[in-house]
Amino acid sequence: MALVAHDKMKDAMIEWVTAHAPALAKLDLYGTGTTGGRITQETGLPVTCLKSGPLGGDAQIGAMIAEKRLDALVFFIDPLSALPHDVDVKSLVRLATLYNTAMAINEKSATLMLKALDNN
Ligand SMILES: O=C(CO)COP(=O)(O)O
Numbered sequence: 269m270a271l272v273a274h275d276k277m278k279d280a281m282i283e284w285v286t287a288h289a290p291a292l293a294k295l296d297l298y299g300t301g302t303t304g305g306r307i308t309q310e311t312g313l314p315v316t317c318l319k320s321g322p323l324g325g326d327a328q329i330g331a332m333i334a335e336k337r338l339d340a341l342v343f344f345i346d347p348l349s350a351l352p353h354d355v356d357v358k359s360l361v362r363l364a365t366l367y368n369t370a371m372a373i374n375e376k377s378a379t380l381m382l383k384a385l386d387n388n
Pocket residue numbers: 272273274275299300301302303304319320321322325326353356357
């Protein structure tokens with residue numbers, strides 16, 4: 269599973285990861301640079317950190333989706349800010365749609381998705 273959060277959503281991501289650490293610990297976790305780094309530092313869960321989102325980390329996750337190396341993506345999108353790298357979000361939504369990859373964009377959908385993965 270890959271984990272990505274916009275800056276204003278990073279605290280919410282840490283909270284969500286902390287609340288679901290036992291289930292997440294069973295998965296191979298990937299994250300964009302800053303998100304993944306914070307998760308590892310603040311929760312102790314091992315995350316393979318890619319480049320920071322704006323520097324290509326989102327594109328690396330897109331490539332994983334295209335190569336079918338990713339089962340699920342949690343992307344906490346900031347709904348209240350104009351996003352300078354909006355195009356990266358659109359690209360991931362497009363690729364997740366194209367390759368039928370599970371993608372959650374808020375806590376509730378991420379929790380439902382994680383429960384489904386945990387039961388498999
Ligand atoms: O910008 C992001 C997603 O578009 C997230 O990247 P970071 O985790 O490196 O901040």
